[in-house]
Structures are given as structure tokens and as C-alpha cells.
Amino acid sequence: MREYLETDIGFYYAIGAFTMAVFLVGLVALAVINPRGVGTTELVGLVGGFFLFMLVYFISITVHRLEESEEV
Template identity: 65%
Template sequence: MRDRLESDLGFYYAFGVFIIAIFVVGLAAFALLNPGGVGTIELVGLSGGFFVFMLVYFISISVQRLEDGDRS
């Protein structure tokens, strides 16, 4: 695990997964603590926006890999 985090790309991937985990835990905590629940429209908007953000994040990592010549 440590050797994966020593590279920049490994760190970026681990950070992305960590952000996704925080988002999921935050949504779950909000759903449990909010007596009214999470509205469908709000949930779809928030999740859709987060999905687009993470998609751009991981695409930018892939572009950086291609620029560096690392095709593995």
C-alpha cells in the first residue's frame, strides 16, 4: 500500500476514493439525522453534481498519466 501512495498518481487515486467515502458517509449521516429524510430532487441533484465533479477529477488524472507517458 505504501509504495502505491509514493507516486503522485497513486496519491490522487487514493484521495479521490477518500472523497467518495466522505460523500457517502455524509449522505448516510444526513439521512439518519434528518427526520424528514432526503428529498428525491435534492438527492439526484447533489449526487449528479458530485458524480460529474468526480468524473472530471478522474479524467484529469488519466490525462496526466498520458502526458507523462505512463500507459500502464
């Protein structure tokens, strides 16, 4: 595991997974604490925006990997 995190790409993937885990824990906590607090429209916007953010994040990781492979 340590070898995986010593590379830039491995670290970026770990941070992305951690970010998604924190987001999911936050959604679960929100649902438990106040189940009627967020409407469907707001929830779709929140999850949709987060999905777009993570999509751009993982696309940028892929671009970074492609740049590294071209340098060799």
C-alpha cells in the same frame, strides 16, 4: 501500500477514494439524522453534481497519466 502512495497517480487515486468515502458517509449520516430533510430533486442534484465532479477528477488523472507516458 506506501509505495503506491509515493507516486503522484497513486496519491490522486487515494484522495479520490477518500473524497467518495466522505461523501457517502455524509449521505448516510444525513439519512439517519434527518430522513425527510432532503427531497428527491435535491438529492438527485447533489449526487449528480458530485458524480460529474468525480468524473472530471478521474479524467484529469487519466490525462496526467497520458502526459507522463509521452515524456518518456
